[in-house]
Amino acid sequence: MTDDPFENMLAQMDRAEEYADVDHSIFERLKHPERTLKVTLPVELDSGEVEVFEGYRCQFDSARGPFKGGVRFHPSVTQREVEALAGWMTWKTALVDLPYGGAKGGVICEPKELTQNDLESLTRRYTEGIRRMIGPETDVPAPDMNTNPQTMAWMMDTYSMYEGHSIPQVVTGKPLEIGGTPGRVEATGRGVSLVTERLFEYLDRDLSDASIAIQGFGNVGSNAARLLDESGANVVATSDVSGAAYDPDGLDVAALGAHVDAGGLIEEYVAGEYRGNADGSSWDDPDAITNAELLTLDVDVLIPAAVEGVITADNVDDLRASAIVEAANGPTTVAADKALTERDIQVVPDILANAGGVIVSYLEWVQNAQEFSWPLETVNAELERRIGDAFDKTIEQYDAKQLPDLRTAAYTLALERTAKAHEYRGLFP
Numbered sequence: 001m002t003d004d005p006f007e008n009m010l011a012q013m014d015r016a017e018e019y020a021d022v023d024h025s026i027f028e029r030l031k032h033p034e035r036t037l038k039v040t041l042p043v044e045l046d047s048g049e050v051e052v053f054e055g056y057r058c059q060f061d062s063a064r065g066p067f068k069g070g071v072r073f074h075p076s077v078t079q080r081e082v083e084a085l086a087g088w089m090t091w092k093t094a095l096v097d098l099p100y101g102g103a104k105g106g107v108i109c110e111p112k113e114l115t116q117n118d119l120e121s122l123t124r125r126y127t128e129g130i131r132r133m134i135g136p137e138t139d140v141p142a143p144d145m146n147t148n149p150q151t152m153a154w155m156m157d158t159y160s161m162y163e164g165h166s167i168p169q170v171v172t173g174k175p176l177e178i179g180g181t182p183g184r185v186e187a188t189g190r191g192v193s194l195v196t197e198r199l200f201e202y203l204d205r206d207l208s209d210a211s212i213a214i215q216g217f218g219n220v221g222s223n224a225a226r227l228l229d230e231s232g233a234n235v236v237a238t239s240d241v242s243g244a245a246y247d248p249d250g251l252d253v254a255a256l257g258a259h260v261d262a263g264g265l266i267e268e269y270v271a272g273e274y275r276g277n278a279d280g281s282s283w284d285d286p287d288a289i290t291n292a293e294l295l296t297l298d299v300d301v302l303i304p305a306a307v308e309g310v311i312t313a314d315n316v317d318d319l320r321a322s323a324i325v326e327a328a329n330g331p332t333t334v335a336a337d338k339a340l341t342e343r344d345i346q347v348v349p350d351i352l353a354n355a356g357g358v359i360v361s362y363l364e365w366v367q368n369a370q371e372f373s374w375p376l377e378t379v380n381a382e383l384e385r386r387i388g389d390a391f392d393k394t395i396e397q398y399d400a401k402q403l404p405d406l407r408t409a410a411y412t413l414a415l416e417r418t419a420k421a422h423e424y425r426g427l428f429p
Ligand SMILES: NC(=O)C1=CN([C@@H]2O[C@H](COP(=O)(O)OP(=O)(O)OC[C@H]3O[C@@H](n4cnc5c(N)ncnc54)[C@H](O)[C@@H]3O)[C@@H](O)[C@H]2O)C=CC1
Pocket: 143, 144, 145, 146, 147, 188, 215, 216, 217, 218, 219, 220, 221, 239, 240, 241, 242, 291, 305, 306, 307, 308, 327, 328, 329, 354, 355, 357, 358
């Protein structure tokens, strides 16, 4: 089996093809990104050195509307990864029925080693590099790993400088003060929490009795943990790149959030070096475990919310969770997926589970176009309606067609919708 996320995305498509009502020639067309731009980004760092970074923007498919997708800053970014992520964006926007195609961007860098000035210079350089590709009607970036509202503000400002006037809707996930929407920062985590609740309703199980392990405590993982904790579930483990914290009686999610917001690592938290209150003392005393151990905990729900390719043929037999909700993009390889299906472990696929972010990005974009702003309650209600509807349609497809798993159900819907758009538009000769 391959570690290449693009091959994994193609293999997921192949698994769905036999059940999807899609002409094989159009299906073959859907396996190729429309275009990928590679940019070279020389940046003068605060240290005085000039470092040359590399970045990408892949526009995968635009049959259903403008390209849409986040920008990732991470040392392991590759062109293939960005192309896989752009493909997943295409299936995600189709599944949740947004009038968008799919795109993704990435810059190879280690943000932890860069100052705030360095990050601003790099972001502006990257935006300049891809600015002929993006635009409010063509391709609309958003945050992903290691990027945030501040990154989007720099992108919006750089793009606007070249255009000569402010164009807020060129990116989503902006700060509120420059056209962001309430609810975007926590939207992906909120969607993960809503989808987990729906899954438990569908399985006729009680979420308030459930134990949950979440790999990754960044934007998505921490918000999912907070909202699931608030809904009564028991978050027993979480992690970051430094390691994992585990307490079978349940973690103090609020304390962990305060620690991480103050710049703390999970390995410091489990060592008792707590940054959340003035005297540095911690009242939570979890065990230190590894990220690998977190994945195999005996829990009701496992939520991978960090990087792709963490559930593989090598560890799938050791997994003990009875359900998996994929908050990260592409956390499960196809080989592992088949094993999970055979073991009857329900997996809510990434293109459904983490779609809350792009749904609220769409709501931000619509508000920008209308030059009108909505209150948080309206945004959250619309998020719940849209992700709930996509969940129900995926379940209907799964039950009606007796499909092997929820990913196949989600992919058949997404592929059929995207193929239909190609047929109507006549992009297929
Ligand atoms: N931010 C968003 O709105 C969306 C994000 N996603 C996906 O969710 C995942 C997480 O994204 P964010 O929370 O935005 O990123 P983030 O940068 O805010 O947080 C990432 C978290 O994962 C941890 N991490 C990184 N590498 C790791 C590793 N090798 N092992 C264990 N933990 C590791 C980090 O320490 C951090 O806690 C990604 O797969 C991303 O593509 C999906 C949809 C939308």
